[in-house]
Amino acid sequence: MATVEELGVKQRVQWCPGCGNMGVLAALKGALAELGLNRHETVIVSGIGCSGKMPHYLGTYGFESLHGRSLPVASAIKLANTGLTVIAEGGDGDGYGIGVQHFVHIMRRNYDLTYIVHDNQVYGLTTGQAAPTALLGMKTKTTPWGVVETPFNPISTAINGGATYVARGFAGDIPHLKELIKGAITHKGFALVDVLQPCVTFNYLNTYQWFQERVYKLEAAGHDPKDRAAAMEKAMEDSKSDYKKVPIGLFYKEERPTYEETLPQIKDTPLVKHDISNVDISTAYEDLE
Amino acid sequence: MLAFSIKIGAQAGAGVMVTGRSLAKCFTRGGLNVVAYPEYPSIIRGGHNSYQVVVSDKPVHSPLMHSDIVVALNQDAVLFHKDSLSKGGALIYDSRIDAQKFKPRKDILLFRLPIEDLLAKSGATAKMANTVALGAALAVSGYPFGLLETVLRDEFTRKGENIVRENISAARAGYDHAKADFKGFGKSLKPASDKRKIFLEGNEAVALGAVKAGMKFYVAYPMTPASTLLHYFCENDRKLDIVVKQTEDEIAAMNYAVGANFAGVRAMTGTSGGGFSLMVEALGMAAESETPVVVTLVSRPGPGTCMPTWTEQAELRFALHASQGEFLRVILAPGDVDECFNLAWRAFNFADKYQMPVIILLDKFLGESTFSTERFDESKVKIERGKIAKDLPELPPNTRFRRYALSADGVSARPLPGEPEGMHVATSYEHDETGYSSEDFSVRKAQVDKRMAKLDALVKEIPGPALYGRKTADVTLVCWGSQKLPCLDSLEMLAEKGVTANLLHFSYLFPVNVKEVQKALAKCKKTVLVENNATAQLAGLLKEYADAGFDFHLLKYDGRQFFPEQIAGEVAKLAEKGFKGRKEIRIGDADYEYYNTQRYGL
Numbered sequence: 001m002a003t004v005e006e007l008g009v010k011q012r013v014q015w016c017p018g019c020g021n022m023g024v025l026a027a028l029k030g031a032l033a034e035l036g037l038n039r040h041e042t043v044i045v046s047g048i049g050c051s052g053k054m055p056h057y058l059g060t061y062g063f064e065s066l067h068g069r070s071l072p073v074a075s076a077i078k079l080a081n082t083g084l085t086v087i088a089e090g091g092d093g094d095g096y097g098i099g100v101q102h103f104v105h106i107m108r109r110n111y112d113l114t115y116i117v118h119d120n121q122v123y124g125l126t127t128g129q130a131a132p133t134a135l136l137g138m139k140t141k142t143t144p145w146g147v148v149e150t151p152f153n154p155i156s157t158a159i160n161g162g163a164t165y166v167a168r169g170f171a172g173d174i175p176h177l178k179e180l181i182k183g184a185i186t187h188k189g190f191a192l193v194d195v196l197q198p199c200v201t202f203n204y205l206n207t208y209q210w211f212q213e214r215v216y217k218l219e220a221a222g223h224d225p226k227d228r229a230a231a232m233e234k235a236m237e238d239s240k241s242d243y244k245k246v247p248i249g250l251f252y253k254e255e256r257p258t259y260e261e262t263l264p265q266i267k268d269t270p271l272v273k274h275d276i277s278n279v280d281i282s283t284a285y286e287d288l289e
Numbered sequence: 290m291l292a293f294s295i296k297i298g299a300q301a302g303a304g305v306m307v308t309g310r311s312l313a314k315c316f317t318r319g320g321l322n323v324v325a326y327p328e329y330p331s332i333i334r335g336g337h338n339s340y341q342v343v344v345s346d347k348p349v350h351s352p353l354m355h356s357d358i359v360v361a362l363n364q365d366a367v368l369f370h371k372d373s374l375s376k377g378g379a380l381i382y383d384s385r386i387d388a389q390k391f392k393p394r395k396d397i398l399l400f401r402l403p404i405e406d407l408l409a410k411s412g413a414t415a416k417m418a419n420t421v422a423l424g425a426a427l428a429v430s431g432y433p434f435g436l437l438e439t440v441l442r443d444e445f446t447r448k449g450e451n452i453v454r455e456n457i458s459a460a461r462a463g464y465d466h467a468k469a470d471f472k473g474f475g476k477s478l479k480p481a482s483d484k485r486k487i488f489l490e491g492n493e494a495v496a497l498g499a500v501k502a503g504m505k506f507y508v509a510y511p512m513t514p515a516s517t518l519l520h521y522f523c524e525n526d527r528k529l530d531i532v533v534k535q536t537e538d539e540i541a542a543m544n545y546a547v548g549a550n551f552a553g554v555r556a557m558t559g560t561s562g563g564g565f566s567l568m569v570e571a572l573g574m575a576a577e578s579e580t581p582v583v584v585t586l587v588s589r590p591g592p593g594t595c596m597p598t599w600t601e602q603a604e605l606r607f608a609l610h611a612s613q614g615e616f617l618r619v620i621l622a623p624g625d626v627d628e629c630f631n632l633a634w635r636a637f638n639f640a641d642k643y644q645m646p647v648i649i650l651l652d653k654f655l656g657e658s659t660f661s662t663e664r665f666d667e668s669k670v671k672i673e674r675g676k677i678a679k680d681l682p683e684l685p686p687n688t689r690f691r692r693y694a695l696s697a698d699g700v701s702a703r704p705l706p707g708e709p710e711g712m713h714v715a716t717s718y719e720h721d722e723t724g725y726s727s728e729d730f731s732v733r734k735a736q737v738d739k740r741m742a743k744l745d746a747l748v749k750e751i752p753g754p755a756l757y758g759r760k761t762a763d764v765t766l767v768c769w770g771s772q773k774l775p776c777l778d779s780l781e782m783l784a785e786k787g788v789t790a791n792l793l794h795f796s797y798l799f800p801v802n803v804k805e806v807q808k809a810l811a812k813c814k815k816t817v818l819v820e821n822n823a824t825a826q827l828a829g830l831l832k833e834y835a836d837a838g839f840d841f842h843l844l845k846y847d848g849r850q851f852f853p854e855q856i857a858g859e860v861a862k863l864a865e866k867g868f869k870g871r872k873e874i875r876i877g878d879a880d881y882e883y884y885n886t887q888r889y890g891l
Contacts, residue, residue: 010687011725040709045548048717055714056725059687061706062714063551064726065544066574072541076548076556077706079532080506084552084706105537265530272553272705274530276503277672283528284497285664288487289318 001036002059004029009059020197021050023171024118025057028087030174031181032060037085045074047090047099049125050199051118054089068099071106071115078113081272082260085185089116093123096132096152103154107161107190109259114184114191117154118171120199121206128202135243138205156235158192159228159252165191166231166252170215171198172208176248183250189258196248211246214238218249225253292345293478295426296356296373298366299419301329301336305362307444308419309340310488310659312426314440316344317488317661319432319480324774325659326352330884331513331597337365337884346481350625350774352658354852354881357476358429360422367391369882379429379474381422381467400429400471407466413459420456424463431477434464487662491655491771492518494626494665495585498633499557500529501670504583506556508534508545513597514653515559515587543568543584550581551715553677553705555637559585562604563594565611572646573612574717579693579701579740581640581675585633585649587656590848599848600653602770602821605830608648609799617743619647620799623655624773628796630665639750642675643743644700650798652821654850655771678702681710689713689723695735699742744800751797753805758791764860764868765813767839769795769827772819775851782857788864795827801834810837815868817841817860821850823875840868847877 007029015021032042042060046052048067055062061084065073074088095103095117106115122140123129129142132152139146158166165187169177177195184191196215198208218225223234231252238246260266295312299305306327313325324343330336341352355375361367361382368391371380379398382388385405393399402425404418413420420441427437438457445453489497496518499507507522509515522533536542542558549556560568565586575582586608590601608620619639621632629651636647681704684690692713694701704711718726719733727733754767758780766776773794783790793809793816810816818828818839823846831837843859845851859874 006686008687009689038709039712041707043552043706053726055716059689059712061712062716062724063548063578064714064716064718065547066570066717069540069544069571069574072536072544073548073551076506076508076534076545077552079534079545080549080552080554080556081705081707101537102541105541263532264527265532271505271532271549272707274503274505276505276555279501279503281497281501281529281667284500284525285487287525288489288493289485 002033002039004033007032007059009057011056013057014053015050016201018200020120020171021118023174024195027174027177027181030178035182035185042085043077045070045088047094049091049094051089051091068094071102074113075111078111081270082266083270086113088113092117092119092131092133096154104161107158107163110164110189110256112188112258112260116193118197119194120197120203122199122203124199124202154194155251156232159231159235163192164189164254164256167250168194168248170196170211170248172211189256214246215248218247225250292343292349293476294343294353294356295358296339296341296370297360298339298370299362301332301338302334303362304419305338305340308423309342311440311444312423313342314488315436317486318436320482320484321346322349323661324349324351327657329598344478351778351853354854358426360426362422369884373882377475381425398473407462411458411462413455417456417459420459421463424460425467428464428467429471429474487664488659489626490517490657490659491626491629491651493521494629495633495649496521498630502634502637503672504555504557506532506549506554508536508542509559510536510539510542510564512561512564514589514656515561518559518585539564539567543571546582547571547575547580557583561587561589562591569611573614575646576616577717578715579644580715581644583636583640583647588652596848600850601846602652605826608650617645620650622650622770622796622798624770624794624796626660626662634670638673642673643747652771676700676702678704678711684710691722692724693720693722695739698746699739748800748802751800751802753802754793754795754809756793762789762791764790764815764817766790766792766817766819768819769798772821772851775853775856776819778853779856782853783860786861788861803835806835815840817843819843819856822846841872841874843874845876849878
């Protein structure tokens with residue numbers, strides 16, 4: 001158990017003043033504290049990008065992996081030690097661009113872990129190139145004539161791909177985001193929290209004000225997260241409304257056995273606690289005779 | 290005297306592997322020494338498959354160029370294998386094949402096997418044609434039938450008692466027919482003892498060594514010739530109490546392997562060159578974050594997709610230099626199944642003790658060759674986990690455990706997630722002692738120095754090359770990894786040709802123990818380096834680190850491993866010429882069992 005203060009690390013935060021990452025960090029700290037999780041039993045796994053620095057600002061265990069690879073690293077940590085709370089995170093380029101194959105396949109597996117995506121629709125750490133979620137027409141360093149590719153839709157992809165908890169938060173609404181993260185961590189299965197998160201340095205289009213004018217909460221609109229068809233409708237609403245309406249909140253939730261639950265090898269004892277001091281391989285020999 | 294060799298040939302998909310393995314197991318259960326090797330194209334139906342079984346009551350290590358019996362289940366098999374039959378050898382062929390069409394040699398026996406009739410008589414199904422031939426081959430070998438029955442029973446039990454019975458009666462029909470009708474074959478095999486031996490591939494021996502080491506997690510994407518490692522683990526996961534994960538690609542596989550090791554579980558991934566290409570970024574992450582990881586790299590010819598089901602030793606340099614930046618790693622290249630087992634469990638100790646990547650480098654030849662052997666000697670197995678930190682003092686508020694604390698031996702304490710007061714971040718960025726990313730030049734230098742400092746202790750654990758055969762000889766063969774097998778078998782052939790030779794074999798490739806290497810090489814007179822690649826990669830490595838050189842380089846890179854006859858032949862030629870001539874000798878199998886009907890004008 002740790003308070004928000006105890007979860008901090010004496011470290012200068014290396015994000016731009018006003019960066020949406022600050023909101024995600026605050027919401028995550030609040031969620032961890034309120035859930036009463038032990039710091040030593042929590043692992044934050046990041047990819048590379050501005051979002052990748054997150055593990056350094058939390059007093060838990062952490063792994064800052066490679067660009068796009070937070071999910072496979074996090075998956076293995078969970079399989080190795082099911083006693084841990086594992087939270088993967090990364091940016092939209094990290095998770096929906098270079099690492100998208102892991103995103104697509106992890107949803108089929110339904111490991112019990114949480115994935116927070118800092119979705120700012122632009123590449124920040126590499127100084128402002130188009131991201132997979134950049135809106136049509138957006139001008140960036142790599143799209144001087146405007147983006148012509150249809151934006152990647154993480155919410156509909158996740159619902160369609162088999163994620164069992166699909167939510168979207170807004171870094172400008174920390175209490176709401178905190179509740180979504182708490183729901184994701186306590187959910188048994190793979191939980192996606194896509195966070196709309198303004199990049200104050202490189203994204204001149206999707207600003208705090210831009211979002212504040214458009215977001216509304218699904219809970220308040222009476223959306224039923226068990227209704228898959230309705231969830232898909234809501235997932236498309238932003239593009240269909242030409243981004244006049246951007247729903248946030250819990251889109252979809254279902255209960256399905258986790259991957260770990262299908263493995264009798266770790267039913268009683270996590271892999272990391274198996275005794276390996278003298279493994280008996282005599283039956284293996286017998287099968288080879 | 291050469292060992293006894295049987296080769297079975299058929300079109301791909303006809304089940305030659307199962308048939309061949311049953312035959313090989315039969316000899317293994319009779320206490321004989323057996324080596325078996327499959328050759329197959331990267332096609333599921335339609336290409337040519339062969340399975341060679343080499344048997345002897347003396348030690349045998351390698352496939353041979355000759356066959357004493359060829360079992361031809363289709364026309365191509367007659368075409369491809371008839372010329373390698375030894376004088377007096379037997380060609381057993383399905384009566385549906387017109388063997389005369391290929392102008393068979395006069396110095397071999399032609400045994401026409403009426404498979405269809407025998408199947409009908411025995412009440413077996415057409416699928417069991419191979420089993421009839423298997424029975425016939427065993428009878429021609431002069432071997433008793435009984436052991437085949439036990440092998441078929443074990444092979445087919447899971448398919449039900451009917452299938453077992455039908456297979457046994459099909460085998461019996463072939464056996465009895467051959468006993469009655471196939472006369473004049475001059476050689477015969479007898480069981481030597483009833484001592485139980487195991488029969489396993491190089492890949493499976495690595496698997497056993499890994500499991501013995503406490504490997505609890507194997508993660509991979511299928512790729513020939515490493516797939517049998519994945520298959521073995523999948524088939525036995527619950528029995529061995531391990532978790533196996535097939536991932537979306539090799540990028541994921543290596544990242545999983547690193548993640549599991551970070552969490553404290555001994556984990557391994559395996560692949561071939563193409564997959565390893567996708568893994569190298571995460572290999573570097575393991576090095577930078579000082580996370581242990583073991584990868585089994587079963588190489589095949591490259592570059593590109595190249596020849597997926599054939600063999601080559603061209604990835605030593607790749608393994609050595611894979612991933613950007615400079616970092617230490619351990620490269621182990623087992624030369625037989627015993628070394629596969631022993632280097633596999635040692636690999637996990639190296640990885641944990643030195644917190645670095647370890648590569649077990651095999652090739653298709655060793656990975657997919659099958660050998661009879663005793664159960665492995667487990668008396669030396671030790672589990673060394675290195676500096677895993679436990680029971681730590683309380684951390685001051687808002688601080689982190691110094692995971693990358695500088696230390697004289699370069700290895701820092703590593704708490705596992707779940708350990709109270711050990712909270713830290715492992716990172717692929719350069720970092721300070723607490724794991725916080727840093728671009729401070731003095732921090733960078735200190736951390737590089739720390740990681741490199743591991744070499745001193747590590748190299749002391751690296752033995753020099755192993756010497757086989759007599760202590761001094763006119764010529765010393767030098768090789769690494771799998772080519773130990775044909776080299777060993779070539780020594781006796783050389784002796785018969787009047788050349789005294791021994792073998793210096795490297796199974797520990799990196800780091801190089803310079804003193805031990807120089808000591809071993811100083812005792813050699815003439816040296817012939819034997820490598821299954823085009824550029825003599827070991828020679829380059831030893832030149833660089835140990836200032837060593839060799840008199841001759843014998844190189845082969847056509848997709849096949851060396852045959853002992855080829856090594857003996859080339860070295861004998863050199864001896865005849867007083868070890869004078871061109872340094873580089875490049876050979877291939879241009880005239881030996883090339884599986885290409887077009888070259889026969891068909």
